[in-house]
Amino acid sequence: MENFAVIDLGSNSCRMTVTQIHDDGGYTVTHRLKEMVRLSENENATELPTLQPAAIERTIAALKSFKTVYDQLPNLTLKALATAATRKATNQKKFLKQVKTELGLDIEVIPGTTExxxxxxxxxxxxxxxxxxxxxxxxxxxxxxxxxxxxxxxxxxxxxxxxxxxxxxxxxxxxxxxxxxxxxxxxxxxxxxxxxxxxxxxxxxxxxxxxxxxxxxxxxxxxxxxxxxxxxxxxxxxxxxxxxxxxxxxxxxxxxxxxxxxxxxxxxxxxxxxxxxxxxxxxxxxxxxxxxxxxxREGVLFEHLTALAEQNSKVSE
The missing domain is CATH 3.30.420.150 (Exopolyphosphatase. Domain 2)
Incomplete structure (x- = not known):
């Protein structure tokens, strides 16, 4: 049994879904968490798109609340993705480094087409x-x-x-x-x-x-x-x-x-x-x-389930 968690860090909300993937390939959603963080708030107030301190603070607080949940889960696979607000921010690297330092969490910034x-x-x-x-x-x-x-x-x-x-x-x-x-x-x-x-x-x-x-x-x-x-x-x-x-x-x-x-x-x-x-x-x-x-989040799950099925198929050959 695997606990598969997906964090979706958007411009307005931060969400996490946790799914238990059973050994027979079935799955059960166990957690759906959401925090309204407004990460993109006033991002365009300056000449270049910049994540603002208050928005970053709200976001990190939300991620810390998620961490208290996923830290308790055995056999955890965690995937954290960030979208538009982080994607265009000039201080993206600094923000991601702060998250890594404070939570030990690696966030992948995905292109809009991948989203x-x-x-x-x-x-x-x-x-x-x-x-x-x-x-x-x-x-x-x-x-x-x-x-x-x-x-x-x-x-x-x-x-x-x-x-x-x-x-x-x-x-x-x-x-x-x-x-x-x-x-x-x-x-x-x-x-x-x-x-x-x-x-x-x-x-x-x-x-x-x-x-x-x-x-x-x-x-x-x-x-x-x-x-x-x-x-x-x-x-x-x-x-x-x-x-x-x-x-x-x-x-x-x-x-x-x-x-x-x-x-x-x-x-x-x-x-x-x-x-x-x-x-x-x-x-x-x-x-x-x-x-x-x-x-x-569900799309990431289905991609993962497909990869697991292909892995199991190769093993059984």
Whole structure:
């Protein structure tokens, strides 16, 4: 039996999933931990992208809390990955060295395309979808994958996310019409730069990331689902999506914090977080979203399980 832990250090949150892999190849998820660290907060306040001291302090505190859990696990395999905020930071090496010094933890900074591929693995292994456009909106980046016949035909990572868009266009409080227009125009132009994206016209969107999942959670709360957070495989029509976005837009941050299904710590970044999905839905003339609870961490797990299966196959030959 192996304990396989994956830490996903994103721009907004830091998450860890621990999975027990049994000797027969089966597996059981034993821990799902999350801390909102806002690592990318004010990262672009200086001339060059720089992780700020307060954000680093919050992140290291979160990693230390995870360490108290994984240190207790026998036969541990630990993989720690960092994405957009760390990827673009000019003080990346200093930050990683500080983590190594204080926790003895090595963090691998992965390219955006690798992040997108892990998202694809997490989705294709757990949802019955073969043709779609996948979107993972994080705090500082947005990964897009065109899935054709179950294969990742094209993938890209764009430098837009819930935190970065909210800060760039001041979408944190009450949202003026001109600010929303500027944000959606900015995102639309980015989508226009991805030549293969039009090949996804009319396909469903499979959405990952906390901001996108919030769309599903708000809807499930409104419809009195017993477990409103169980959104894996949940589907929503475009009319329901636009209605939810409209309801979010009518409130300032304080009002958004009171919307059932919307986490209070997302209230100031949720408009920026939803803008990419809403814009892409209109861009592709898509009429539905399918939500995935699984993404990067699950993709890393499936990659590991495949490697173990190949190892065992060679041994038995």
């Amino acid at each position: 997108a591929y892990y998202d694809y693995l997490g989705v294709v292994n757990t949802l019955p979808t073969t043709n779609c456009v996948m979107m993972d909106t994080g705090g500082g980046s947005c990964e897009l994958v065109l899935m054709v016949n179950g294969q990742a035909k094209h993938l890209v990572s764009l430098p837009i996310g819930a935190v970065s868009l909210s800060e760039k266009f001041q979408l944190d409080g009450a949202v003026p019409a001109n600010a929303l227009f500027k944000a959606m125009t900015f995102v639309d132009k980015l989508f226009n730069s991805v030549w293969w994206l039009r090949n996804g016209l009319n396909l469903p969107l499979v959405c990952l990331g906390g901001s996108n999942r919030t769309l599903a959670k708000i809807n499930r709360r409104q419809n009195n689902f017993l477990d409103f957070e169980d959104i894996h495989g949940y589907r929503l029509k475009d009319t329901a999506i636009y209605k939810t976005f409209d309801a979010v837009l009518t409130q300032d941050a304080e009002g958004r914090a009171k919307i059932p299904g919307l986490a209070k710590d997302r209230a100031d970044i949720i408009v920026g977080g939803m803008v990419p999905a809403i814009t892409l839905m209109r861009y592709l003339d898509s009429d539905r979203m399918i939500f995935s609870q699984n993404g990067l």
